Amino acid sequence: MNPSISKLTSSLCIASATVMALGLSAGAARADGELHLYNWSNYFPPELMKKFEKETGTKVTIDNYASEEDLLAKLQAGGGGYDIVFPTPTTLGTMIKKGLVAKIEVNQMTNFGNILPKFKSVSGDENRDYSAPYMWGTTGFTYDPSKVPDGKMAQSWKGLLEPDDSLKGKIGMLDDMADVWNAAAYYLGIDKCTEDPAKAQKILDLLQKQKPFVKVYSNDGTIDRMIAGEVAMHMQWNGAAHRVKEKKPDDVYVYPKEGVTFWTDLMVVPANAPDMENAKTFINWMMKPENAAIASNYTGYSNTIKGSNAYLKPELKDDPAVNAPEDVQDRLRAFKECSPKSKDLRERVWTKLKS
Amino acid sequence: MSGRSQRATSRVLLIGPAFVVIVVLMVVPLALMAWISIQERDYAGGVVWGSLTPDAYVRFLFERNLDDTVSLSFDYLRIIARSFWLSAMTTAISLAIGFPTAFFMATRPRRWRGVLVFMVTLPFWTNLLVRNYSWILILRDHGTINGLLEWLGVISQPLPLLNNQFAVAVGLTYSFLPFMVLPIYTSLEKLDLSLVEAAFDLYAGRWRALRHVVLPLSLPGIVAGSALVFMPCLGSYVTPELLGGGKTLMIGNLIGMQFGSARNWPFGAALGMLLLAILLIGLAIYALRKPSGEEASA
Numbered sequence: 159m160n161p162s163i164s165k166l167t168s169s170l171c172i173a174s175a176t177v178m179a180l181g182l183s184a185g186a187a188r189a190d191g192e193l194h195l196y197n198w199s200n201y202f203p204p205e206l207m208k209k210f211e212k213e214t215g216t217k218v219t220i221d222n223y224a225s226e227e228d229l230l231a232k233l234q235a236g237g238g239g240y241d242i243v244f245p246t247p248t249t250l251g252t253m254i255k256k257g258l259v260a261k262i263e264v265n266q267m268t269n270f271g272n273i274l275p276k277f278k279s280v281s282g283d284e285n286r287d288y289s290a291p292y293m294w295g296t297t298g299f300t301y302d303p304s305k306v307p308d309g310k311m312a313q314s315w316k317g318l319l320e321p322d323d324s325l326k327g328k329i330g331m332l333d334d335m336a337d338v339w340n341a342a343a344y345y346l347g348i349d350k351c352t353e354d355p356a357k358a359q360k361i362l363d364l365l366q367k368q369k370p371f372v373k374v375y376s377n378d379g380t381i382d383r384m385i386a387g388e389v390a391m392h393m394q395w396n397g398a399a400h401r402v403k404e405k406k407p408d409d410v411y412v413y414p415k416e417g418v419t420f421w422t423d424l425m426v427v428p429a430n431a432p433d434m435e436n437a438k439t440f441i442n443w444m445m446k447p448e449n450a451a452i453a454s455n456y457t458g459y460s461n462t463i464k465g466s467n468a469y470l471k472p473e474l475k476d477d478p479a480v481n482a483p484e485d486v487q488d489r490l491r492a493f494k495e496c497s498p499k500s501k502d503l504r505e506r507v508w509t510k511l512k513s
Numbered sequence: 514m515s516g517r518s519q520r521a522t523s524r525v526l527l528i529g530p531a532f533v534v535i536v537v538l539m540v541v542p543l544a545l546m547a548w549i550s551i552q553e554r555d556y557a558g559g560v561v562w563g564s565l566t567p568d569a570y571v572r573f574l575f576e577r578n579l580d581d582t583v584s585l586s587f588d589y590l591r592i593i594a595r596s597f598w599l600s601a602m603t604t605a606i607s608l609a610i611g612f613p614t615a616f617f618m619a620t621r622p623r624r625w626r627g628v629l630v631f632m633v634t635l636p637f638w639t640n641l642l643v644r645n646y647s648w649i650l651i652l653r654d655h656g657t658i659n660g661l662l663e664w665l666g667v668i669s670q671p672l673p674l675l676n677n678q679f680a681v682a683v684g685l686t687y688s689f690l691p692f693m694v695l696p697i698y699t700s701l702e703k704l705d706l707s708l709v710e711a712a713f714d715l716y717a718g719r720w721r722a723l724r725h726v727v728l729p730l731s732l733p734g735i736v737a738g739s740a741l742v743f744m745p746c747l748g749s750y751v752t753p754e755l756l757g758g759g760k761t762l763m764i765g766n767l768i769g770m771q772f773g774s775a776r777n778w779p780f781g782a783a784l785g786m787l788l789l790a791i792l793l794i795g796l797a798i799y800a801l802r803k804p805s806g807e808e809a810s811a
Contacts, residue, residue: 375759
């Protein structure tokens with residue numbers, strides 16, 4: 159063999175062997191005394207991470223995911239080394255079924271009594287064996303009074319789902335199968351977990367008729383679109399509505415009288431969390447009123463802890479979008495896990511709407 | 514160590530990377546996808562391993578009503594047809610812009626060509642997501658174009674440029690244009706311009722010289738460029754998601770949805786297999802039609 163070629167060959171061999179070895183050994187190192195959080199982006203205050211470190215000496219780091227599917231995929235693939243994750247009940251149900259969460263017995267924790275009664279139980283985790291509540295919110299819609307006829311709208315889904323002719327192309331919707339389906343179901347008085355194809359057809363008809371009025375289906379940029387005035391109204395989460403109102407105080411967040419979904423985000427410990435004890439300490443610590451309030455002040459969403467109101471920023475406390483008034487409480491509808499048959503219908507309606 | 518075993522070792526190590534790339538990155542994932550596509554769906558995400566069923570493929574064309582009657586459904590076909598249409602449009606527009614660009618580049622003095630090629634590839638230095646977001650800023654109601662037109666007094670109401678198929682076509686063309694320009698440029702660069710002069714000498718007009726001399730000689734580049742634009746377009750995900758306003762799905766989004774919110778992995782995998790099959794059939798027809806096309810692989 160030609161010497162220079164042989165040299166090249168041997169160095170290529172070394173390179174290839176090194177790459178293979180690296181591939182095998184990657185993903186081992188990990189520091190101690192550190193909690194790893196996995197959450198939506200901009201959904202956990204850095205201030206609170208520092209506070210926890212100061213009070214307990216445990217360092218907190220955070221990674222972000224863009225969708226709960228990412229979260230689930232990561233956990234199914236082996237956890238990714240996270241100690242606390244923040245799913246919704248839908249995903250928690252799956253996680254419990256697949257044995258991905260640790261039974262940390264939140265109901266036995268010293269601060270469990272601080273949770274508001276409404277949140278002491280959640281569909282799928284009725285006894286709070288696995289999960290503690292983090293934030294809660296509603297999915298209604300926000301409108302800009304200067305852009306709708308008469309400058310005022312009724313507290314009903316009608317304004318969004320069967321809009322006035324002048325609003326063609328001026329409506330923003332969330333791009334979320336369940337949220338959109340639920341809104342239509344509430345408005346039509348249909349059970350959101352219906353298994354009846356005729357009723358699903360009614361929902362589809364309503365959404366098809368609404369479609370020409372819709373400018374965009376998107377979960378991103380709902381705040382910007384309202385502030386820039388690109389849409390007259392937007393189906394929105396209430397925390398986003400609050401942030402719209404910071405710039406446009408006249409905008410109104412609607413709790414439709416036909417019913418509005420309230421959702422909870424949870425704190426959960428993966429079954430293979432590296433630091434189970436610190437994770438439990440953290441969750442208990444998060445149920446202290448002042449800590450829950452810091453989280454609310456940052457996210458713009460309500461927490462579920464009694465006594466946290468005292469620590470809330472006044473602009474949050476006084477905003478009906480964040481602090482749901484007494485007279486809308488009976489409009490709030492909890493999350494419900496639907497049957498496969500019903501989910502199938504929902505999926506078909508969504509695909510037909512977008513095909 | 515004897516020389517022979519050393520040679521054997523180095524042979525294994527040299528073949529290793531290519532073997533690993535092909536098996537680990539292609540054969541295994543494809544086999545996995547094919548296997549998943551014939552499993553039963555687990556509503557919690559994932560599949561019930563080992564439960565063979567053709568459901569996912571049946572679902573593509575037929576929908577099962579609740580009384581267990583089955584009817585033909587065109588929802589998914591419509592999405593696929595739209596994807597093909599948009600990809601074909603994008604390819605045509607890219608060709609219309611790309612050919613003259615490549616011709617211009619190839620006919621510049623040699624020292625300029627490197628700079629021009631560099632400029633064509635420049636957008637790739639930025640992430641695709643960022644480039645698509647930039648188009649949102651350009652096309653939106655109060656964006657660059659509408660803002661300029663309003664300032665000039667040409668329009669009083671913003672034009673609906675964003676959140677429709679037009680925006681998707683613009684975004685796709687922009688994203689994939691370099692894939693068209695570069696192969697055509699490569700084949701035009703090799704073109705002997707004296708052939709064009711000969712055509713002129715033989716009284717061919719500009720159009721005839723282009724049609725009968727330049728085009729046939731650059732055909733391999735055109736074919737390669739069209740394939741390079743068409744195929745990634747067909748599976749594109751980000752651009753329709755960001756610029757299309759979520760109103761109409763393309764195959765990429767439909768597949769993404771099956772692994773995401775719909776949690777129907779077998780159907781997602783089946784859609785992937787179908788897309789692959791369609792492309793393979795297309796390529797096979799092309800290859801059979803032109804068996805001696807040594808240059809077609811440019």
